[in-house]
Amino acid sequence: MEYSPRDIEKKWQQWWEENQVYKVSNNSDRPKYYVLDMFPYPSGSGLHVGHPLGYIASDIYARFKRMKGFNVLHPMGYDAFGLPAEQYAIQTGVHPAKSTAENIARYRDQLDKIGFSFDWSREVQTSDPAYYKWTQWIFLQLFSHWYDQSLEKARPVAELIQLFEEAGNTSVKAAHSQEAIFTAQEWQAMSAKEKDDVLMNYRLAFRKTTYVWWCEALGTVLANDEVKDGLSERGGHPVERKPMLQWSLRITAYAQRLLDDLQEVDFSESMKKMQSNWIGRSEGAQLFFDLEDNKGQIEIFTTRADTIFGATFMVLAPEHELVKEITTAAQQQEISDYLAYVNTRSERDRMSETKEVSGAFTGAYAINPFNGAKIPVWIAEYVLKDYGTGAIMAVPADDERDRRFAEKFGLEIIEIIDKSMYPGATIEDKKGKMINSDFLNGMEVLEAIEAILQKIESMGIGKRQINFKLRDAIYSRQRYWGEPFPVIYDQDGVAHAMPLEELPLELPELDDFKPASGGKAPLARATDWVNLPDGWTRETDTMPGFAGSSWYFLRYMDAHNENAFASREALNYWQDVDLYVGGTEHAVGHLMYSRFWHKFLYDMGLVPTKEPYKKLLNQGMIQGVVENIYLLKEKVNGRNKYICAKLAKERGLTDYVQIPVLVDYVVNYGSPDSYLNIKAIQQLTKWRPEFADAIFECSNGIFMDGVFTPKGNETDSFLLTHSEVGKMSKRWYNVINPDVVVEQYGADTFRMYEMFLGPIDQAKPWDTKGIDGVAKFLRKLWSLFFDASGQFNVSDEKPSKAELKTLHTCIKKVQDDIERFSFNTCVSAFMICVNELKSQNCNKRAILEELVKLIGPFAPFTGEELWHRLGHESALCQASAPVLNESYLVEDSIQYPISINGKKRDLIAFPADASKEELEKMALELESVQKWLEGKTVRKIIVVPKRMINIVIG
């Protein structure tokens, strides 16, 4: 029988499904292992070859672990709520539920073809009411809890009310945004509405007017991590800062724990760094400066309180509340002009021009609490409303930005740190001796920081404070396709949790998905749904994309439970995710939110572990290639003319056009003399009509003139290009669909090839060129089992030592490499093994059976076929067929290189079991060695068993 992937894939896919081979039980004597993929958002364009990379790796690992005797949970589902489906709905009128269902069906079909061993009985979809019932449920738990900083855990709001009733809020150490303090009596005297307002400042899910990112084009607010470079992450639309009444999650309550517990998890260093930078902890002091004439106080945060004697001015963020109050009549005009200017500037402008300084003087003065100096108060863009208190003391002598500002506006600069003894030291180094600083003079910086902090605290003008960059997560979206808030408002606008037994609160049907007017969500249109008896109303915003994905890994443990998000038994059995595979793009979004939710659930005693993921493996992106071709300024007969990189360089052109192509169409890809194959140009004109009538000129003549008739002698070469690696996306027309590859080569070849491409965590451009090598390998493997006439033919003969050595070298290498997630080297090991067995003409069952077990996780379809041919009833990658635990290498002798002073002289075989001493002795006795050593003195001999022998002379 010929190797025909198409037939065997269909057959085994069906068989696996019928026999529920990969269904996993929550009851097992075997140790548990949980392998999780980041579930996909089912987009309209389907999977491209980049998506399965991580899935293949995790599938290999899951299959391998099963064969090593683990009870492996390996589920899959869909992050099904989200913007694209809704945007599509707005354009086409197709209900998001419908398009999402279609996309999911397509994804499922694609996934099945690649042969994953998912337990589909546990599938989750975040848009399924049976699922989002529990998303809503967790939200309500967040709503009804607050964070007690003295116990370092979340507690029910009912207990907080009790504390307030007993002693007001002064003794409560909580994560909060409550400014006013009150006594027990004052609390009692508050109206229900007032009490509710206070409690909102403590709840972990709370509703408050805050400055948020508003995206006009998407008609919704966005969270910090959904904004990149002043543009929305989805769609790349401009965003602006706007105060709006929004739901938020108090993730800041968990900032310290999210930071500390990073030490417990096995994430890459860069991933941990990204998270800790995002959390952005800094130690410093909160300090109050009195304003002149008792006009109040300015609160600032500083990490460098020691520099206070150099504080020659203060700067408030333009949005700071005090600005209006303190601006003097004389400065009124200047300030409002400046505010108007700030208003015209987008977030992008603000970020792109960080070197430019601008600002305006309020006319007010603050008093330096230490020396009574009058300090002018300015406002400036470079101080951010969001960070710290939105106000700083400016120390131009020791801060780059403050210095620029002082220089521009002619403000005083007082040197306060003598760094002369530390040449090259920067401000961050915190080195130098204090000068011009009163009682701090002569101290080292670090000493001074401590001294002034003590002074500040004893004077009662401030205190030590830890500040975090992390902001609370904006949780409202003015969109339709998301989880409705299980919240209702009374006539006074007080938010009430819906009774838990009424969950899920389902999304109402709608046929117009456009945002309603005035920043209102589409749900506002569903008046029947929104308006409740007695003037009560529902929340019309929906939850953001990260809501459903923040806990989905828990649902897989007990996906059909109707009474809890997962049963206690299931949670206790599966505990946490042992291996989580996904891209780095979720470093500060999903991974932070889910860690936060998990910690909250842990505080409630609902999950057994502090952290959701033990180990995180980041797969690199598979990219497309973007080539640059150079556009000539002047047109030729009204047509665009493009020239190759070489010509462009000669003529000094820099004006290039980026075009997407596939690596396959680039000849000599990666080298400086790469050029485009004509096929690529033909593809190009299909994708980009503007190229259709263009003229292309290569360094050796014009190659295309409207029609594809290359001039000159070249047959298939085209433009010299200068390539960059870019993302694979529909927009760039460089997407490769896995179905096409699977159709042509088979799933096993596709899987192995993706692994063979390189280290799993590395980004790489998709390149089909090498896939034939893997296809060839599988045919070779197949041919070990079938004779020339195509008959299945394995022998029961006893394996030879050489055959055993080949096999066991492979077993050892592959098992070690799987455990360190080095899948590309596993594939190489298989190739070596099969090549050797082939040259040994080995068709012995004892060898082949072990080999099939090893290859099974990589090539499950082929593996399964061969496994059954060998006479087994059960599926290959079930726990029933464990791989050999250990390998034993059959070796009689080992070849040792012998060198003199590091220079290799000979290669000689010694017994494999020889000790260091014996090797040394045998080496010296060799005739050739004796000859080289004549008349020389041996200084020492270095013997590295199984590696080399080096004799040092002279």
Place this chain on the structure above:
RNA sequence: GCGGGUGUGGUGAAAUUGGUAGACACGCUAGACUUAGGAUCUAGUGCCGCGAGGCUUGGGGGUUCGAGUCCCUCCACCCGCACCA
């Protein structure tokens, strides 16, 4: 600017703790077979040199009998953050 990472043939890449650099595969060259195909097989393939031999892991320096691997320094590229007080 700060933080993290990477640099090895024409290409993707291998290389336990420092121990034969370039495994494996693509591509290329030559040949065999052939139903002429993008099939299969064999041999060759880091660079220089006719050769013996010499040179080679981004550049330079160091430690060592021995460095792709460790240390210093410079360069290039990629990723993340970025007026963070």
